[in-house]
Structures are given as structure tokens and as C-alpha cells.
Amino acid sequence: MSTFLQQLVNGISLGSTYAVFAMGCTLIFGVLNIVNMAQGAFFMGGAYFGLEAAQLGLPAPLALVVALLGGGLLGVLSELVIFRTLRARGGHRWMGLVASLALARMLVGVAQEAFGTQVQRYPASPLLQISWEFGGVRVQFLQVVILVVSLLLMAALAFLLQRSSVGRAIRTVAFSEDVARIVGVPVGRTILITFFLAGALAGASGMLLGNLFNVVSPFMGEQMLVKGLTVIILGGLGNVPGAVAGGFLLGLIEVFSVAYVSSSFRDAIGFGLIFVILLVKPNGLFSSFEERRA
Amino acid sequence: MSAGFSQFFASYSNIIDLCLLNSLIAYGLFLALSANMFSLATGGFMALGAYCSVYCTMELGWPFAPAVLAGALLAAAGAALIGAPVLRLRGDYFMLATFAFTEVIRVIALNWDSVTGGAIGIVNIPRYTETWHLALAVVVMVYVVFTLRRSYFGRAIAAIKQDDVVAQSMGVNVFAHRLSLFVASGFVCGAAGALAAHLNFFVGPGDFGLLRSVDALIYPILGGVNSLAGPIVGAIFTTLLPEALRFSNQLREILMGALVVAIVLYLPGGAMSVFKLRRRRPQTPGGAKLAPATKQAQS
Numbered sequence: 402m403s404t405f406l407q408q409l410v411n412g413i414s415l416g417s418t419y420a421v422f423a424m425g426c427t428l429i430f431g432v433l434n435i436v437n438m439a440q441g442a443f444f445m446g447g448a449y450f451g452l453e454a455a456q457l458g459l460p461a462p463l464a465l466v467v468a469l470l471g472g473g474l475l476g477v478l479s480e481l482v483i484f485r486t487l488r489a490r491g492g493h494r495w496m497g498l499v500a501s502l503a504l505a506r507m508l509v510g511v512a513q514e515a516f517g518t519q520v521q522r523y524p525a526s527p528l529l530q531i532s533w534e535f536g537g538v539r540v541q542f543l544q545v546v547i548l549v550v551s552l553l554l555m556a557a558l559a560f561l562l563q564r565s566s567v568g569r570a571i572r573t574v575a576f577s578e579d580v581a582r583i584v585g586v587p588v589g590r591t592i593l594i595t596f597f598l599a600g601a602l603a604g605a606s607g608m609l610l611g612n613l614f615n616v617v618s619p620f621m622g623e624q625m626l627v628k629g630l631t632v633i634i635l636g637g638l639g640n641v642p643g644a645v646a647g648g649f650l651l652g653l654i655e656v657f658s659v660a661y662v663s664s665s666f667r668d669a670i671g672f673g674l675i676f677v678i679l680l681v682k683p684n685g686l687f688s689s690f691e692e693r694r695a
Numbered sequence: 696m697s698a699g700f701s702q703f704f705a706s707y708s709n710i711i712d713l714c715l716l717n718s719l720i721a722y723g724l725f726l727a728l729s730a731n732m733f734s735l736a737t738g739g740f741m742a743l744g745a746y747c748s749v750y751c752t753m754e755l756g757w758p759f760a761p762a763v764l765a766g767a768l769l770a771a772a773g774a775a776l777i778g779a780p781v782l783r784l785r786g787d788y789f790m791l792a793t794f795a796f797t798e799v800i801r802v803i804a805l806n807w808d809s810v811t812g813g814a815i816g817i818v819n820i821p822r823y824t825e826t827w828h829l830a831l832a833v834v835v836m837v838y839v840v841f842t843l844r845r846s847y848f849g850r851a852i853a854a855i856k857q858d859d860v861v862a863q864s865m866g867v868n869v870f871a872h873r874l875s876l877f878v879a880s881g882f883v884c885g886a887a888g889a890l891a892a893h894l895n896f897f898v899g900p901g902d903f904g905l906l907r908s909v910d911a912l913i914y915p916i917l918g919g920v921n922s923l924a925g926p927i928v929g930a931i932f933t934t935l936l937p938e939a940l941r942f943s944n945q946l947r948e949i950l951m952g953a954l955v956v957a958i959v960l961y962l963p964g965g966a967m968s969v970f971k972l973r974r975r976r977p978q979t980p981g982g983a984k985l986a987p988a989t990k991q992a993q994s
Contacts, residue, residue, distance in 0.1 A: 430787075434787075436787065436790075438909075482956070483956060483959075483960070486960050487959070487960065490960070493964075495728075495733060495912075495916055496916070496959045498733075498912075499912070499913055499916050499917070499955065499959055500955065500956050500959040500960070502909055502913070503951070503952040503953075503955035503956045503959070504952060504956060505952075506948050506951060506952040506955075507948065507949050507951075507952030507953060507956070508952075509948060510946070510947075510948030510949035510951075510952065511949060513948070514946070514949070623905070623906070626905075627798065627905060630791060630794060631795075634791050634795070638787060638788070638791075672795050672798040672799045672802060673799055675791070675795045680780045680781070680792075
């Protein structure tokens with residue numbers, strides 16, 4: 402029983418970082434109907450921005466803000482350099498995939514050049530060493546912080562999308578770009594904001610996961626991209642609440658399959674699951690019966 | 696002359712082999728892309744072909760040719776098995792399902808120690824693949840694609856690529872055509888995997904992940920998905936470029952990325968559209984009117 406609860410705690414804190422990352426991926430998909438393969442690189446970039454800020458002596462909350470802004474900046478860059486140009490030229494939508502992958506490789510190369518290929522760690526803080534025991538279940542202060550920050554980010558995004566004028570604009574563009582243009586929504590600016598939000602979420606999750614595992618390397622993004630894709634399939638493409646649920650679900654699946662099945666099959670169970678879900682319920686586990694997008 | 700050629704061949708034979716192999720893979724993907732199937736299953740197919748053929752030659756003692764055939768057939772069978780349900784899915788769901796397939800195969804390869812050697816992989820594979828095998832395979836592939844494009848089948852595929860609903864309403868069996876192309880793509884990628892395994896002395900699960908699938912897609916897309924020579928141009932370009940940029944490992948990645956981005960942005964139809972660009976330029980007034988229509992057809 403205590404193993405179960407312990408894994409539950411670990412899975413929830415891991416899953417919350419997946420959820421934050423996947424919200425960004427699914428947001429871009431919902432608005433533009435493309436998968437931005439450079440999200441993994443933004444994730445890595447955010448981890449390094451946070452690391453640099455922390456090494457400069459900034460307190461952790463400020464470092465997180467730096468990671469958010471840095472990731473968002475990379476997102477804006479990808480829109481301005483690649484996606485906007487491609488839309489203007491009427492390129493095939495596959496070209497966006499290829500170009501965003503190339504951008505990701507470039508960013509990995511830049512990170513290697515700037516920070517070296519060595520794994521780096523966040524500066525140790527006495528606060529993060531704290532942990533509590535509840536009947537055989539160890540809860541680290543760090544895990545609680547990560548969960549709280551993730552929940553705050555989710556709430557902030559939900560508020561932004563549902564209640565603000567920017568959010569209304571984003572939802573209109575997601576519904577139809579032409580309709581948005583007719584009713585006077587500035588489409589270009591709205592898409593730019595979407596890319597900023599997605600990049601910022603990726604950057605923040607980079608810092609969170611970098612802290613959770615205490616590992617930052619130029620190659621951490623690729624693995625995360627795979628997880629992000631898995632989560633958005635679980636939750637349904639373009640479905641933000643689905644991405645949150647899918648993130649927690651994937652975190653729990655991974656942790657429990659390590660504890661109860663075998664560590665080597667951790668990934669196989671996740672991927673096998675998405676394969677089955679795509680065949681049985683291609684709109685995601687949490688989709689309603691109607692098709693959300695044609 | 697011939698001495699100079701043989702010397703050139705001796706010092707660059709590795710790169711030539713790699714170019715030919717990647718061209719073969721590029722044509723495998725070209726088949727899938729020609730019916731709008733953005734497949735990330737290449738890594739999985741190559742892994743099936745590679746492990747199966749290595750098992751046949753090293754464990755069962757088969758000769759090389761039947762082993763390659765067995766690998767290719769296994770990959771084709773895999774394609775038929777996943778193609779049947781997955782082809783129902785639209786666009787991006789198809790891409791993600793094939794991606795999941797590749798990852799499942801990779802994880803199986805990582806854990807089925809008795810056959811695949813697990814994370815260490817299989818070493819000391821006898822080197823059976825000769826350059827002429829690869830060259831022959833590419834030539835056959837080009838010939839097959841060339842004939843296909845002029846046949847009834849090829850025209851049906853072209854119609855599906857333009858608009859599958861219209862193609863269906865004109866009596867083209869979209870599902871059967873797509874499935875047969877997907878199986879053919881699996882066959883070619885499986886054969887390429889088998890040839891690659893017997894070329895490199897080594898196979899490991901790391902060779903066949905997402906990166907492999909994505910690289911394979913980049914060849915035909917960079918070269919151009921509408922021209923017969925596109926895949927070979929894209930494959931040779933992306934294989935030679937890293938060799939030319941060998942002076943710095945990190946800089947190489949950056950320059951590679953920058954070049955690919957530049958090609959995508961300035962030649963959205965692929966590198967082979969350079970020629971069309973020049974030919975069409977005098978008639979641009981009509982082109983402007985046509986642009987929205989083609990854009991709609993593509994989306």
C-alpha cells in the first residue's frame with residue numbers, strides 16, 4: 402500500500418510537468434493544426450535559461466520567470482522565422498514539420514556550443530532538501546513546489562483562454578482563421594501570442610523537469626517531444642483540458658509500470674496504449690462524441 | 696583514368712554506400728508521400744528488416760539474398776498489419792500512429808534480448824552488402840517508380856494526392872491504393888534496413904528511433920515530392936552536407952539546420968522546384984490567380 406501511495410506521489414509530480422509541456426503542444430495544434438517539432442528544443446532552452454539565471458544568483462521564482470520568457474521568446478522566433486514565412490508563401494504543411502525539426506537541431510547545436518555537452522545541475526538549495534514522511538510515504542518539498550507551480554500555470558492558461566480578450570481571439574482563430582478575420586481579430590498577432598504561450602509553457606516545464614531530475618543537457622528535448630506527442634494523443638489533438646489529464650495519466654502510467662511491471666517496459670506500455678487509443682478513440686480519451694474539428 | 700577512379704572510389708566508398716542506401720530509403724518514403732501519407736513508420740520498418748535479416752544470416756545460416764528478402768517481407772507484413780487499421784485515420788492522426796508504431800518496435804528491440812541483443816545490439820554482423828547491391832536496388836526502385844507514375848495505378852495515386860474525396864467519387868478505391876503503397880513502402884524500407892545491417896557490422900535499437908524516421912522523411916521532402924529525381928537529390932544532399940561540414944561537430948548541426956530551413960523557406964516545393972521556378976517565371980500573371988486554388992487543394 403505504501404508503495405502504491407509513494408508511486409502515486411511521484412507519478413503526480415512527474416505528470417504535472419508533462420501536462421504543462423503538452424498544453425503548449427496542443428495549443429499550437431488547436432490553433433494552427435500543425436505539430437511544432439521544435440517544442441522539445443524550447444523545453445531544453447527553458448531549462449538552460451532557468452539554469453543560467455539560477456547560477457547568476459537569482460531566486461528560484463525569478464529564474465522560473467526567466468525560463469518562461471526565454472521559452473516564449475524561442476516560440477516567437479520560430480513563428481516569425483519559419484511558420485509565418487511558410488504561410489505567406491503557401492508552402493505545404495509538411496514543410497512546417499521539416500523546418501521546425503531543423504530549427505530544433507539548430508537549437509540543440511547552439512546549446513552544445515554555448516553550454517557544452519556535459520550534463521549540468523541546478524545549484525543546490527537547502528529548501529529543496531526538505532521532505533516529509535507520511536506513514537512510509539516520502540513527499541519532497543520539491544515535488545510539492547512543482548505540482549503547485551504546474552497547477553498555477555494551468556489555472557493561468559485556463560483563465561487566459563476562457564476569460565480574457567486574448568483568449569477569445571485565440572479560440573476564434575482556432576475555430577476558423579477566416580471567421581476570425583471577418584470579425585476583426587488580428588490573426589497574425591494572435592498566432593504570435595499563441596506561439597509565445599506555447600514556448601513559455603515548454604520553457605517552464607523544462608525548468609520544472611530539470612529540477613525534478615536535477616539534470617540539464619542539450620539532448621533532453623528530444624525525449625520530451627516524444628512524451629508530449631504521446632500526451633496530446635491521449636488527450637486528443639488540440640484539446641487543452643485533455644492534455645492536462647493526459648499528462649497526469651502518462652506520468653502515473655510510467656511510474657506504476659516501473660514499480661509493478663518492469664522498468665524496461667515503461668515506454669512500451671505508454672506507446673502501446675497510444676496505439677490502441679488511436680485505433681479505438683482517435684479523438685483522444687476525453688473527447689465527446691461530436692467531432693471537434695473537421 | 697581508371698586508376699584515379701578506383702582511388703576515388705576506395706577513399707569515398709563509405710559515403711557512396713551511404714548515399715545509395717539513403718536514396719533507397721528516400722524512395723521508400725516517396726511511395727508513401729505520393730499518396731499524402733506522412734509516415735513516421737520508417738524506423739520501425741527498417742528495424743524489422745534489419746533484425747529479421749540478421750537473425751536469418753547469423754542464427755539460421757541463410758545466404759544473404761533470401762535473408763534480405765525475408766526482412767523486407769516481414770516489414771511489408773508489418774505495414775499491412777498496421778496499415779489496415781491506421782489508414783482509416785486522417786492526416787495528423789496517421790502520422791502520430793505511425794510514430795507510435797516506430798516507438799513500440801524500438802522498445803521491443805530494446806527488451807527482446809535473446810533475438811535483438813537488447814540495448815547493446817548485435818555486433819560482428821558479416822558484411823555482405825556490396826556497393827553494387829545498393830546501386831542495383833536504387834536503379835530498380837527508380838525504374839519501378841518511373842513506370843508506376845505512367846500507369847493507371849500512378850494516375851489514381853495522383854488523383855488521391857490532389858483530393859481523396861474526389862478520387863473516391865470517381866471510382867478509385869482510395870483505401871486499397873493507399874494500403875498497397877504503404878505495404879510497398881514498408882517492403883522497401885525493410886530491405887533498406889536489412890542492407891544497412893549488413894553494411895555497418897552493427898545494429899542497435901538506437902539506430903531506428905524517431906530521428907531515423909524523420910531523417911528519412913526529410914530526404915524526399917527536401918528534394919521535392921513531385922519529381923522522380925527529388926528523393927535521390929534530397930538524400931545525396933543531406934548525406935554529403937554533413938561530410939562537407941565535418942570541421943566542427945556542433946557547427947555542423949547548426950549549419951545543417953540553417954540550410955534545411957533556408958531550403959524550406961525559399962523553395963517550398965523542394966529543391967527540385969528550382970527548375971520549375973525558372974521555367975514558370977515568365978508567366979507569373981496567371982500564377983497569382985491560381986495560387987489560392989492550389990492552396991486549398993493542398994490543405
